[in-house]
Amino acid sequence: MPRGDAEAVSTPFDLPDVEWTPVSDRLVLARRLVTAVGAVVGLAVVVAGAVLLWSPWWLVGGAALLALEGWQWWLAGRQVRAIGYAEREDDLLVRRGILFRSLVVVPYGRMQYVDVSAGPLERWLGIATVQLHTASASSDATIPGLRPEEASRLRDRLSRRGEARLAGL
Template structure:
């Protein structure tokens, strides 16, 4: 018997590990200023509780770094004959099944940080907003290939309706 989030007949493709580096960079950018402010205040005042606050925040960032790496390893997608599967999540797992015939259009996006790390995102739009799926962290050539393949499969399935 197969697991609901890991069907037996599926070979999963992984996203680039550079996605973890991009997300970790974002986390560090967000938390660098608060930690720096706490350290400056701690140096100026000499209060122990401010040092403890800075240390707790730094430990929280370290935990987020470890968690981000595991979250990225949990992301996968699989192309099957009639649909695309997208899975993600560690504690709260999610498996989205998008039938090719329901796809309306496919977007490929890459912001400045994503371009710096050499990754892009593919977003699938369907007739139902609830089944919109996103695959983050693909190399640009793979994102373009997937976009073309999904668009052609979607058009072929729509023509058959």
């Protein structure tokens, strides 16, 4: 479908006047470290299998494993760059995805509570995850890879806005 300069084709993911806040690049490192651990374990199995039960198929399996791990390494950066959030007056927007894109809109009045979590790897890298819990069990409003101070600020701000909207103020 041709379009002119004055006419813009929008998708459900292109929102006018929305300034997206990206997550920390440390999330890329976290995902790549997990990928590297998986590669090391997989290669250890391949090497042990090749030593104990020699077959050229072990080399093919090792090469395929390395190719898959390399692709996951590259993909981690792209996936993290696609994650972002935006605070608007009445709701929070969370986007993610490259091939399968997702945009979650959470009205502040629907929030029940805000959860901040960080596992050992996340704490070591200085990042945390904010998860919004709403009345809907199927909402996936999770923002991974935030600096702890940003996660705390967002938790407090969203909680205040949620309470204000719930109270009808």
